[in-house]
Amino acid sequence: xxxxxxxxxxxxxxxxxxxxxxxxxxxxxxxxxxxxxxxxxxxxxxxxxxxxxxxxxxxxxxxxxxxxxxxxxxxxxxxxxxxxxxxxxxxxxxxxxxxxxxxxxxxxxxxxxxxxxxxxxxxxxxxxxxxxxxxxxxxxxxxxxxxxxxxxxxxxxxxxxxxxxxxxxxxxxxxxxxxxxxxxxxxxxxxxxxxxxxxxxxxxxxxxxxxxxxxxxxxxxxxxxxxxxxxxxxxxxxxxxxxxxxxxxxxxxxxxxxxxxxxxxxxxxxxxxxxxxxxxxxxxxxxxxxxxxxxxxxxxxxxxxxxxxxxxxxxxxxxxxxxxxxxxxxxxxxxxxxxxxxxxxxxxxxxxx
Numbered sequence: 001x002x003x004x005x006x007x008x009x010x011x012x013x014x015x016x017x018x019x020x021x022x023x024x025x026x027x028x029x030x031x032x033x034x035x036x037x038x039x040x041x042x043x044x045x046x047x048x049x050x051x052x053x054x055x056x057x058x059x060x061x062x063x064x065x066x067x068x069x070x071x072x073x074x075x076x077x078x079x080x081x082x083x084x085x086x087x088x089x090x091x092x093x094x095x096x097x098x099x100x101x102x103x104x105x106x107x108x109x110x111x112x113x114x115x116x117x118x119x120x121x122x123x124x125x126x127x128x129x130x131x132x133x134x135x136x137x138x139x140x141x142x143x144x145x146x147x148x149x150x151x152x153x154x155x156x157x158x159x160x161x162x163x164x165x166x167x168x169x170x171x172x173x174x175x176x177x178x179x180x181x182x183x184x185x186x187x188x189x190x191x192x193x194x195x196x197x198x199x200x201x202x203x204x205x206x207x208x209x210x211x212x213x214x215x216x217x218x219x220x221x222x223x224x225x226x227x228x229x230x231x232x233x234x235x236x237x238x239x240x241x242x243x244x245x246x247x248x249x250x251x252x253x254x255x256x257x258x259x260x261x262x263x264x265x266x267x268x269x270x271x272x273x274x275x276x277x278x279x280x281x282x283x284x285x286x287x288x289x290x291x292x293x294x295x296x297x298x299x300x301x302x303x304x305x306x307x308x309x310x311x312x313x314x315x316x317x318x319x320x321x322x323x324x325x326x327x328x329x330x331x332x333x334x335x336x337x338x339x340x341x342x343x344x345x346x347x348x349x350x351x352x353x
Contacts, residue, residue: 043111044119048086050102055225055330056081060192062327066209068201073135077195080127080148081188087123088155090116095163096251103242124152135199144195151191158184165254169278171262172254178223186222193218208321217317221331224310228334230255231303234291237340246287252280257303261294273297291342307336 060078069077092098093106094113100106108116132145161180165172172180182190193214232239233248234257240246248255254262254277261273276290294300314331318324332338 040115040119040122043090043107043116044086044123046110047090047101047107050104052102055334056085056188056192058326058330059189059221060196062324062330063193063196063209063214065324065326066206066321067196068204069196069199070135070201073199074196076130076134077192077199080131080195081192083123083127083130084155084191085188087120087127088159090120092159095159096247096253098244098247098251100243100247128152131195134195140198143198147191147194147198151187151194154183155187155191158182158187162253166252169252169274170254171259171274174259174263177254177256177259181223181226182219185226186219189218189222190215206321213317213321217314217321220310220314220317224307224314224331225334227256227303227310228307228336228339230257231300231307231336232339234294235300235339235342237342240342245284246291249277249287249290250280250282252277257294257299260299260303261297264297264299304336311335 057078060074060081064074089101090107093101094108094116098106099109128145128148131148132141134141134144158180161172161176162184164170197211197214230248233255234246244250248258258273258277262271262277265271265273272293273290276286276293279286281287281290291300311331311334315328318327318331
């Protein structure tokens with residue numbers, strides 16, 4: 001049987017899912033000039049030319065210290081997660097109106113909304129094909145396909161909640177926000193874990209890492225990761241330089257720190273935080289005022305302390321599994337004490353004195 005190939009932006013060649021189908025025949029290639037199809041990839045290639053922190057790839061390597069997944073399958077799982085992560089960021093930038101990504105213009109700013117939506121959706125399906133053809137066992141392939149599809153539903157539910165709250169100016173409870181985080185941010189990590197657990201080497205894997213233990217660990221890490229990101233959006237100097245200063249405020253996003261501020265003000269009959277959020281300001285002086293307002297409400301200090309607690313909890317769970325140098329390094333790198341925190345963002349009265 002002839003095969004096509006899936007070649008991601010990192011240049012690593014992945015065998016086509018069609019090459020490994022358990023049944024059925026592949027349809028014809030069609031007559032469209034291949035150069036046109038390559039042109040469709042340009043927004044994705046542009047987006048991925050400036051790689052991010054690759055946290056999810058490192059997380060997969062860390063988890064594999066316990067699960068011992070065969071190298072070829074592991075590489076394919078990494079590619080599935082990478083494709084989904086990068087494609088979702090391209091869509092996120094459109095939905096959030098973000099003009100910058102990793103220090104460069106967002107893909108839709110260059111290629112337009114329509115082309116970016118199309119290639120991102122195409123990549124979602126491409127990832128699904130890779131997931132549904134992992135390994136060689138048809139039963140496990142079928143299960144992998146189910147896992148992928150259910151995960152995609154949860155991921156879009158999480159993203160949808162985030163957008164719905166923002167566009168309807170509904171401030172969620174802390175519990176509702178965490179549920180959204182576990183669907184959205186935690187979704188890719190749990191998808192990777194589920195696929196790896198399915199294809200683990202049952203003879204060599206660490207039996208202490210059950211599915212329930214793995215879920216608890218990755219859900220804890222997901223909360224830490226997202227709340228840290230919310231904190232950094234307002235108070236991390238390097239984040240402001242690479243993206244846009246305090247762009248969650250411009251987006252109108254109900255982030256962790258904003259939710260805490262709104263709830264604190266509600267208790268004293270005030271609503272400045274929500275009022276400013278609704279304006280979706282692009283003005284730096286208003287962003288500085290907003291950050292200082294949250295600081296005066298003690299949100300900054302309390303969030304930093306909560307992040308330290310979450311970090312400690314993740315570390316404890318890792319140690320209970322015998323330790324994991326890769327995972328521990330990830331947590332250390334993301335630790336709140338390693339954030340280049342912006343201080344002294346201006347006087348709350350706005351008079352400069």
